[in-house]
Amino acid sequence: MEKQFPEGMQPVGDATFSFACHKDVSCFTRCCKDVDLTLYPYDILCVKNALEIDSEEFLRRHTFLVRGDNPFFPSVKLRLTEEALPACPFLADTGCGIYTSRPSACRTYPLERAVDRESQSGAAVTSV
Numbered sequence: 001m002e003k004q005f006p007e008g009m010q011p012v013g014d015a016t017f018s019f020a021c022h023k024d025v026s027c028f029t030r031c032c033k034d035v036d037l038t039l040y041p042y043d044i045l046c047v048k049n050a051l052e053i054d055s056e057e058f059l060r061r062h063t064f065l066v067r068g069d070n071p072f073f074p075s076v077k078l079r080l081t082e083e084a085l086p087a088c089p090f091l092a093d094t095g096c097g098i099y100t101s102r103p104s105a106c107r108t109y110p111l112e113r114a115v116d117r118e119s120q121s122g123a124a125v126t127s128v
């Protein structure tokens with residue numbers, strides 16, 4: 001059965017994949033604007049260390065909480081700048097200002113994790 005993936009998405013499967021972020025790629029710095037970025041605990045540690053501030057100050061200055069359906073697990077989101085086109089506060093003209101300490105979502109861009117499911121049963125497909 002032919003799979004229907006969201007527009008622009010292709011499964012990588014067993015193929016190798018490589019990507020380098022630099023000024024000559026068409027998406028350079030675009031992925032850092034108008035972005036919905038969830039931060040995980042390790043992201044927070046890496047970035048606050050890069051900024052040489054403590055976790056409390058980082059959370060206060062650069063994040064906000066989103067409460068979803070589960071009241072016990074709020075998500076920590078990166079607070080963007082307040083420009084017409086909001087951007088990551090760590091974005092510079094030359095690219096990411098915290099590149100070696102950037103969050104996991106930035107590290108894996110342009111890949112996205114997904115679960116392939118059987119269309120009938122909804123069961124996860126274990127081999128692709």
Ligand code: SF4
Pocket residue numbers: 031032033035088089090091092095096097098099102103106
């Ligand atoms: S942390 Fe760096 S790579 Fe990630 S959105 Fe901000 S500027 Fe872009």
